[in-house]
Amino acid sequence: MPGLRRGMKLTFEADVDGQPKPVQMRFGNETDLAELRRWRSPTLLCANPHVRDALEYARLASKRWAYYHRNGETATSLPQLRAAIQHHPRAEVAFMLIARAAWQPDPKLLGLAYCRRSWCHRLIVDFVAVHPHVVGRLRENIRGMGTGLFNGLIQIADGLGIKMIWGEASANSAPFYEKILGAEVVFDQFHIQGETMAHCRRELARIHQPQP
16 A cells, blocks of 8 residues: 555545445544543433443543643644654654544544554554444444544554554453454454554455445
8 A cells, every 4th residue: 555645635434324424534633622522422321331431532532632732742744743753763752533524514523543653663542432422323323433543543554654553452342453453352452563454454445445
């Protein structure tokens, strides 16, 4: 797969009530952070463990990003991340990849992946969260948000020459990682490298293959 071009927009299609709808991804900033902190869930969804995880991860991601941002250790665009790495090759830089519903007149923030580029040039995925209304299917039935976010991370990793993406898996998220990684079993950590990275690239190419 060719490297991610400067200024290239990351997009994918989500399944919305059985119809493909465009989702746009980009690096998050302070404006997105304010919206993320407003995520709420109706009481009827609070018993869903995936909804509880989404709210917790969103809060933790916003706090973590704000901490790194105060210290000047965040990137809000791919060129900015590239520049930070070039200036300090062993720097740890945090960023959020956010996904918005491009099919809506006022695109809502539907998902995020909070990550760090480590000092040894790997991507560490700390938190992945999808809006509780999406997880709980409160309104539209939206599928593919988590997979789309990870496909975006694969593109970013390829564009930066990063060979490994890793992170922690919870009991609730492990089945999701097994699915997107094509793995038989995932315990408390996942690693995307080598053949697993190649599998993800093939899935990315399949998803973006023009339909007849």
